[in-house]
Amino acid sequence: MSTPRHHVVIGSGVAGNQAAETLRQRDPESRVTMITVSKLPFFNRYDLPRVFRGERDWRKFVIYPAEYYLDNRIALRRATKVVNVDGARRTLTLEHNETVRFDTLLVASGASAYMPAELAEYQPLMHGFGAFRDAIAAADALPKDGHVILMGGDTIGLDLGRTLLDVGYRVTVIAEKHTFWPHEIKAEERPLYIEALAKMGFEVIDGHARGEIAAVRAGAPGLAPRRVVFHDGSEIHGDIVMPFFGVAPALDFMLGSGVDIERGLLVQPSLRTTNEAIYAAGDVCQIWSDADKRYHFYHGWKNVRAMGELAARNITGADEPWVPIQDESLQLSADGRIRSPFWEYA
Amino acid sequence: MNKTDIQIAICGSAGEGTIAAGDILRSALAGAGYRIIAFDAYPAEIRGFGKCVARLRVTTEQAYSLKEKSDVLVCLNDDHGIPHIGEVRDYGAVIYEEKSIVPLAEGAHVSAHILPGQVPYPVPIRELSERTTGAVRSRNMVVVGYIAGLFGLSREPFYKIVDAKFKNKGSVAVQNRKAFDAGYDLGAATFKLDDVQFGAPGEMFHATMLNGNAAVARGCLDAGIDTFFGYPITPATTIMEKLASEMPKRGKRLLQTEDEIAAIATTIGAGYTGARAATATSGPGLALMSEMLGLGVMAEVPSVVFVSQRGGPATGIPTKTEQADLNIALHGGHGDAPRIVIAPTNVDGCYRCAGKAFEMAERYQTPVIVLLDLYLSNRYETVALPAKSPFEADSDKPLAKQDLGAGYKRFAYTDDHVSPRALPGMAGGMHVVTGLEHNELGRVNEQPDVHEAMSRKRHEKLKAALSHPDFTVYKRFGDEGQVDVGILGWGSSFGECLEAMFLARREGIRCAALKVVMLSPFPVDAVTAFLDDCGAVLVPELNYQGQFAQLVQAETCRPVHRYNRVTGTPLRVEDIYAEVRRLALAATRKAA
Amino acid sequence: MAPQPIYLEEKLKEIQESGRLVYRSKAMPTWCPGCGYFSMVDGLPGALNDLGIAPKDTVVVSGIGCSSRFPFFVNTYGFHSLHGRALPVATGIKTANDALTVIVVGGDGDGFAIGGGHVPHAARRNIDITYLLFDNGIYGLTKGQTSPTSAINFHTTTSPYDNLDQPLNPLLMLLTYGATWVGQAYAGQPQQLEELMKEAIAHRGFSYLHILSPCVTFDKTDRTYVNLGELVCDMPPGHDTSNLSAAMALAMDTAHPALGVYYKTERATLADNFEEIVRRAAGDAAAKRATG
Ligand SMILES: Cc1cc2nc3c(=O)[nH]c(=O)nc-3n(C[C@H](O)[C@H](O)[C@H](O)COP(=O)(O)OP(=O)(O)OC[C@H]3O[C@@H](n4cnc5c(N)ncnc54)[C@H](O)[C@@H]3O)c2cc1C
Ligand SMILES: Cc1ncc(C[n+]2csc(CCOP(=O)(O)OP(=O)(O)O)c2C)c(N)n1
């Protein structure tokens, strides 16, 4: 009896889950293992703002029921971190000292919130939004009618901000170069979008004009719990401070794998890396574009899902190139409201 | 008030303090005011790396058995933990050692097996133990602390137990507190994703937590036991061990005999002098005692024999539970040898049956067998024991002065068939007791009429036990009147029968359960009445032959349905319920 | 010295006045005429009487066998138990009530075949009881089969080609087991038997009296009065009853069974030990007996 092919997927986000499902469909005899540091099964992170509407039961966010994984024979390994991939031997090492062999590997480890180096030391005073527990912690720290300071304000942050405003919180955006990330906006149009934010109810502070953010500090007695200090000496106060400076690919565990890396994992339009057994999909990869001869990141759940599916197809014998399916441009509607394609999901 | 019903299982190897962890958890939670049912499973090996599983169910309402699914599983060790992951319910917690110090092959770590519905909690157990105590020994304390922290329990009851447990071991208590704290702090800081919720214990349930054997020992002591004789055998030994430390404190005597024949012989010897005497054994020992029990019957000498059943026959499965010694308890030995056999169904019952056994042995001048099994002997429950002994200090039939003298008849025929007995040392009461058939004087006599009269006396006198004061001979639970299905249970497995009955009622089946505590003499009328109330009757028990079912059928001439398992483990509530449902459905189909 | 004539009338008077008759029950012994056991029904009442132990404070415990019928023939409390189980029954009685004088009676099969497992333990615990073992080298009650003390080449119904099994040496066994009083008597010398019974009962601790006795019905060849009478001898002069090795050497000389006290010593009895345990349990550290 020959041992079945073992497809390993790193990451249980949109890309990883779509890939696992496709692998299972196209290679029914194989073993499919999905490894993730997350303790929760695949959940809808786009829905995370609901936490601030009082929804605190993670089970309400889960996308597939537990049986889904059992029925599809997808071994879901949670709370498990990959620390090294050996591309030549086709093994990966887990943090708890277990070695797993793979026949094919799909890296869909996504990206984690980017933190500018000069602000990193203040992280303990900020509230993240990457994981379910971060959202809960932020919501817990926020009093009724409280004041949230969004630093940067990428589309993820602004999406959260929309909910916060809707619930009745006060939201201040410190606009700077990451605001609206990953959308690319022409410099001259920027003021229009900033103005639109104000119309939506955000209080907008021009970080650049204040000489950029210098520090985050705990509030002094009698003041709100957090202060954001600017280089010009001014400061603003709020209950919680949340950084939204875009994301950086999560790929430290790939550094010894022998595949090419620039900022993300470099892949061909087929989503294959420089190792023929290793593919990548989602936020972690940069895809070669024949058109403009450079590597591109593509974000947004629709693109990411399509990537997961394509990688799985190519792993299982297809040979199809990547075609982005989601428009990534930010829009300003007639009534002056901002619309991001990333905010559209059923 | 928030109802609590949480089952925690801890898996590990014998050397890892698995059982100790379970012990501290259940003791502390009992101390905090919760109700506990706990049962540990461990290997026959004395030391080494056999698998141990400690399970405890923590409730605010009375519960009667362990649950099928655990809410929390702790794996102190990958190999032993992995096979148990399936018992954790969805949204329950799996707590395990975060990292291995040795490289693992694929699938050798607990995390590889956690099911999608369960919540993983990797914990640096070893690291915390080493950091706080310099050794890995306290891993179990780290885990106990982690659970307490994760579920927001107060530290105090745990400190109390740790201090008490390591009272005489110098710095060990301090070290273990540190390990506990380290686990606690991490648990408290851990983001909780499971939905296991401890409600407040509510109105404090003033309870002691004991296992069945300890309850037996307490019952013996409260009944004023004078002498105990025993030969070690699993799972009865801990009765003797407990008494060995407690009886001398009360000036009483315990002797470890050379075998079970000697154990019952000494017990009967002591009983003959008027002392309250008992022995404890398991199936193999009971088999050796059979002949001597017959002597106890013939000589009408009181004796109490605790029998904790285990897997049989022969040496069988010493560390697994079974209810297959009912036949030998009822009938073991030669001749027409009636005796009283009672079987408690829970830990509280162990206490009561133990104490009452001495009353009955004395009152009816007979051997009394108290049937337990491993599952009951070793299962812990919180029980509220009376502050003052509820047992009679002396149940002997009074002996009038005028009875004594030259014509004293030790075996006189009386209305209740019990003859007042003279004890050695009493002037004018000299007589010989003998295993040979004898007349009223105790003289050997083989006449047909004497043998018939004496046989009648020995049998008839026991009937009164069916109305022994303050003793539950049987008890009905659930729906009254006519029911679709009745469950008839005995001994340790009645708890599961009861839970299955509750389940059936919740599912709309009219259902009742009858527990039978006194198995000999058999409460024929009550059981027959119950059977007549039931559309169908299920008799679940842990033996292959259906020993209790046979007894019921023979005594009542009514058919019953059997449900027999011999897995060495307690019956499963779900399995009993499935049988009940099957019977209920069959009944409706027949009616339709 | 020529034996003095004994006159029946005088003897009867002496017996009646002695008080020993209160120890005799009204039951007639069921033994065969001439059986060696009759001497014990005479001996024990005399011994108890001389020691002043009241019948109500005495329990005679036996197993099963011809010898074990004994309790019916004395007027004390009696426990006629099971084949081989007299010692543990007696242990239970004595454990429960120290005040009783407990005497165990049994045969060679009862004590060393079926009940053999109990003997070492009664001896090593030094329980304060007396074990009178009637050794006729045969199973009397079941009508003459070989016993653990039957001689080699002894012919019985279950050894029709003769017994080839080595007999046990009970005296040597008891010395080894740690009995604190070991002696031997012969049913054919009732006066000495009575004296030895008395001494054994008076001894504080476990006393073992081995009594050679003929089974006149089923053994016509080996342990007859004639043969035994020729074999038995007195203790060698100067035998030191505190010398265990000397006692063992004597016990090993099975060709010349010496009658009298082989060995006696004093050590804590089972009851002493129970009391010691009670003291220790009370936390009385000072009470801890020096060991070794
Ligand atoms: C809070 C939040 C809200 C967002 N909202 C929107 C939105 O509204 N609309 C939209 O279009 N896009 C949104 N995005 C962005 C979009 O979701 C991403 O493009 C997409 O999530 C990327 O998916 P992915 O599968 O590549 O990676 P991810 O979803 O980030 O998943 C990465 C997975 O890899 C695992 N992983 C990482 N490292 C390791 C390792 N070493 N070992 C094992 N496992 C590892 C992680 O546990 C995770 O499961 C949001 C992103 C975030 C963080
Ligand atoms: C368990 C059991 N097995 C066998 C017997 C039958 N039995 C009665 S007495 C006896 C032997 C008696 O021999 P011994 O003990 O030497 O006594 P004696 O009759 O010689 O005095 C036997 C085998 C019995 N009563 N019980």
Ligand code: SF4
């Ligand atoms: S059979 Fe032998 S031992 Fe028994 S009574 Fe007769 S002579 Fe004595």
Ligand SMILES: [Mg+2]
């Ligand atoms: Mg004999």
